[in-house]
Each structure stands twice: as C-alpha cells, then as structure tokens.
Amino acid sequence: MSGIVDQRPQRARGDKRAGKTPASALFWRLFLLNALVFVAGAVVLMFSPATVSTPVAAAEVTVLTLGLALMLAVNAVLLRTSLRPLDGLTALMERVDLLRPGERLAVRGNGDVTHLVRTFNDMLDRLETERGASSAQALAAQEGERQRIAQELHDEIGQSLTAVLLGLKRTVDRAPDDLRAELRTVQELIRASLDEVRQVARRLRPGVLEDLGLLSAMNALATDFSQASEVPITRRLDQRLPALGRDAELVLYRIAQESLTNIARHACASRAELALTRERDGVVMRITDDGRGLNGSAEGAGIRGMRERAILIGAHLTLGPTSAGGTEVRLVVPVEAERG
Template sequence: MSLFGRIFLLNALVLVIAAMLLVFGPATVSTPAPLREVLVLAAGLVVMLIANAVLIRVGLAPLGRLTRAMTTIDLLKPGPRLRATGHGEIAELITTFNSMIDRLETERGYSSAIALSAQESERRRVAQELHDEVGQSLTAVLLSLKRVADQSPQETREELLQVQETTRSTLDEIRRIARRLRPGVLEELGLVSALKALTREIGDPAGLTIKRSFDKNLPALDAETELVVYRVAQEGLTNAVRHAKADEIELTLTARPSEVELRLRDNGRGIGDSQEGAGIRGMRERALLVGADLTVGPMLKGTEVRLVVKAKGEGE
C-alpha cells in the first residue's frame, strides 16, 4: 500500500470509529449544547487527535531514520546501511537510498583513485625535474663558485664562500623536497626503511623525539598499499609537527594475521572539536582505495592515527 493510502486509511479508521460512537453510543448533542456535552465532545476530539498522531508517527518512523542518515552520512566513513523497514513506498525509498550510497561510494572511490594516481605521477615528475634539472644546475653553480673563489682575492673569497654555503643549503633542501615527493627509498629498500628515513627527515630538523617500533617478518604488502601506509605516516607526522606542536611521537608498525597496523601517537594539543582538514580527509581517501580501516581520534594528551591494511592477497 502506498504512503498516501496508509495515511488515508488511518485517518478514515479514526473518523469511522468516532462516527459509530456518535451514532450508536448513548451520547447526544443538544442545541444549545450544555457544558457536559461540550466536555464530552472535546474529550472525544482529543482522543481522536492523539490516536491519529500516534498511528501516523508509527507509520512515518522509518522516514525519520532515513532523514537522520541523510544528514549525517559521510562517504569517507562508510557505515552499515539502513534496514529497509516499513511498508510500500517507505521500504522502497530506503532501498533506493542505500543503492544510491553504494553507487556514490563506488564512483567516489574510482574518481579518487584516478586523482591520487595522477597526483603521484605528477609528484614523480616534479621530483625528477627537481633532482635532474634544478639539482644539476645548482651543482654546476657550486662548482663554478668554488673555481671562482679559488682564484679570487681573500676579501672576495669569503663572500663567495658564503654564497656557496647558501647554494649548498638550497640544494640540500631541494633534494629533501624531492625525496618527500617521490619516496625512492620505498621503491628500492621497502616500507620499513622508508619509514625510518621519513622519521629522520621530519624529526631531526624539528627537534622531535620519535620512538619507532617495527615488527619483524611483516606480511607482504603490494606496492599501492605500501604507498598508502607511507603517505598516511607522512601526513600524520607532518600534522604532529605543524599543527599539534608535539615534541614526542610514537610510530609503530605491527604484524597481525593477514594484516599490518600502523599506529602514530603524539603528545601535542590534539584535534579537539575542530573539523577534519584536507590532510586527514586525504588520508581517509587513500585508506578507502585499498580497503583499509583508518581512525583518527584524541587521546588524554595528543592524537592517535591508526591504519589497518590487509596483507597482499587478502580480501581479494
């Protein structure tokens, strides 16, 4: 039965019962109506309205659940689907809503995969150009400065040496940026070595104390999953330094049966009630791409980032 039919039937049922009570009941209405009859009619009207409201409320309760789900759903935090309770159009509406969310999650995952793949390709291109073009140019400048400094008088040589040191620092910074854009260590030496290099690269300049703990004999991960773990760790460490103002971070990589867990804890100021920024949402998108579970939440002091990924060949 349609929603209109159900509401019409409920109202008709209440009105028919009220009419039968008036026809077959002992109550009568005089003209003019005395106070006793007015009170009886008022009480009957109140009972009719209450019964009508209760019946309609019960019939429309699934729509209330659907409305709450529509206002709170987040495609980056997949959750269980609504049960298609109710009758007729209500159950059909809930089923259609669930199908729409499934399609949106699939399309978002596909679009995110394309966007992140293009982002990684662009990062590799930029890193390669920084290393090959800019890096080589600055190296040539350093050699030229050294040659000129060796042939210059003492007072000019000191200035040239300062310029040489500035150029060398710039070259080191460019190489550091290139490594962040394209983690060559990840491709060549694996995830654990890449995370160790990442903690040194981020922690040493900022004066951070980073406690690392990596299990041995970790389950094998495919290249895409390893990159997701690396990027989540990179974003978590960067957030702890830039936003949380932490001075101590704990990074662990734990082996589980057919899974690997990355856990990052800091003693910073925490995320509090603030909304998630682009960095955390980017981590969620990456986690969804490989079917991983990501949780970001506050602790008594600081923030915890927890990522659980499936080992190679699991969940396929």
C-alpha cells in the same frame, strides 16, 4: 556504474505501470489510516446508545469530546508509527559524510517509508562508489605529477646546481686569498640548496619505498622528521608484516608523511611515536604525539586527503586525543587490502 544507471529507469517504469509512485503511495497510506479511524468512530457512534439532542446537553458534549480525543489519539499513534523511520532518515542526512563511508539506516518492514529509506541507502552506495572512483583518479594524477616534478628537480635543477658547485670550486682554487673565504661561503649556501632540492624530490617521490620497501621507507621518513623538527620519535615497526599491495604501501606512507608533517607544523610536541604492527584486524599504523591536540578545530585539506586515501584501499582511519593530551592517528588496513 552502467548497471546501476540501467536499473533505475526500470524501477521507475515499473512504478508508473503500477500507477503508484512512492509519494502517491505514502499519500494513500495516510489517507486510508485516517479513513479507518473515522469509519471506526462512526461505527461506534451508530451502535452506541449515545444521542445528540438540540440543544446539546453537557453530558453529550463530554461524550463527544472524549470520542474525538480518542480518535485523534489513535490517529496520532498510527501516523507516528508509520512516520517514525523518517526521524532516523533526517538525522542520517544531517550527519552523512562521504569521507566516513558505511553509515546506513536499518531497513525494517516493507512499507512506503521503508522503501524511501532503502532508496536513500542505495543512493549513498552509489555516491560512495562514485566518490571513491573520482578520488582514485585524482590521487593517481597527483602521484604522477609528484613524480614528474621530483624527476625535474633531480635532473634539471639538481644537475644545474651541481654544475655551479663544480665551476665555483675551480674559481675558489684560483681566487685570491681575500676573496676565497666569501666564495666558500657562497659554495656552502649552494650545497645547502642542493640538499634541500634533493629532500623535496625525495618527499615528492619516495624512491626508497619502491627500492627498499615499506619498513625502510618508514625509517627514512622518521629520520627526516626528527632532523627537520628536532622532535624525537620512537619507532615500533613489526618486521613480520605480511606482504602488502603497492597501493596499500603508498597509502600508509603518504598518511604517515602527512601526520608527521602536521605534528611538526601544528602540534608543538616534545616527542612522537610511529608504530606499524600486524594485529587481528589487519595491519595497524599508529602515529601519536604529546602536543596540544586538535582542540575541536575543523579538519583541513591534509586530513581530508588522508581520509580519501584510506577509502581507496578500504582502510579505516580515526583521529582522536590521547591520554597525554596529544593526538593519535590510527589507520587499520584490513586483510583484504593487504593483497592489493
């Protein structure tokens, strides 16, 4: 980042030494175009047989009107040609989104407007780089906080509930018959709460991903999704996937986790599919459902978080409808990102 910061003042000083900024250069360009048109018109009038009498004759008015119209038309064509790139630049400014990086305006020629387009493209490069760096720091802090909370849930709350269960078991063994049934009901409630705490800790910190690898983590994630949502899920997991970097595996897991969570909460689906395959473009993950789809709804924090994670490893994320009317989440991890 420091190299970029140092270069910008140098370019600015170079423009000042030349006595011309982009704004003044565009002004003089337009001024010279207009001057060229009027000079050409004056030369034509000087060497043409046309004259202007007093009072002005109708034929002379027609000639002057046609000449003025011709000069305005030529001036409009020249200005339109010079300023046409600004239309594309304006459209790009309106639709640019740092979560969908890579969109740029083609640079043609060496004019002043072309310099403006090139400067805007450079600015987008810097913004996307800075956004990626800040997102990486934020997501790294988020993962660290998730691990800390998962560890506290496991070590403190989990162990406390386990101690309560052991103490309650001894109480049940010594309790009279009329209280034993109620105490066992409480015992089952505490045991269910302990299972929920362990599931939350497992979602916060995917230990199976670190211990057994990506495929085992995806299988466990699909199993938990089916048990929690009662939506059957079809799995197509390629056993011959190339070795992925730790960051790429974590991004794949988190995006799959968020996608399945959205299906369980919002899709009202009757079935889902999780596919992880190796294709020519790289490793491709598809998560589809037959639910009600996006229906033009705005992207929430979950989807924007998925896009930020994809940017971190240079992956391409798309969301769209399926032929069955549901939603497809498609993530393509390029070959470069596979090596971490």
